[in-house]
Amino acid sequence: ARVQLRRASRECSRRGLKLASTWASEQLMGLALRQHTDMREAGGNDDMDECPLTEECCRPNDTELYAMSLFDLGEYSRAAHVLSAPAHNVSAAPSPSSDG
Secondary structure (H helix, E strand, C coil): CHHHHHHHHHHHHHCCCHHHHHHHHHHHHHHHHHHHHHHHHCCCCCHHHHCCCCHHHHCCCHHHHHHHHHHHCCCHHHHHHHHHCCHHHHHHCCCHHHCC
16 A cells, blocks of 8 residues: 555646645555554564665655655645654644645
């Protein structure tokens, strides 16, 4: 599911479907948080720790993909918050109504 959501977010963004791209990225962030927590509890390692400059490592991670989709929508403060917040606190991004 994560691979399909990443692909959907990139494709929608490439085609100019900004809201669809953001929706796919938000869904991906929900999956990423849950699976990252499950993996940490199981004692698993992140793929990035063992990955020396392969193509997968050079692609934007889930958080960056989400921030890029927010930036495309003009939600600059939310994008900045997502990039500056700790990974476990990304869901606390300010709502669109708080953008000034």
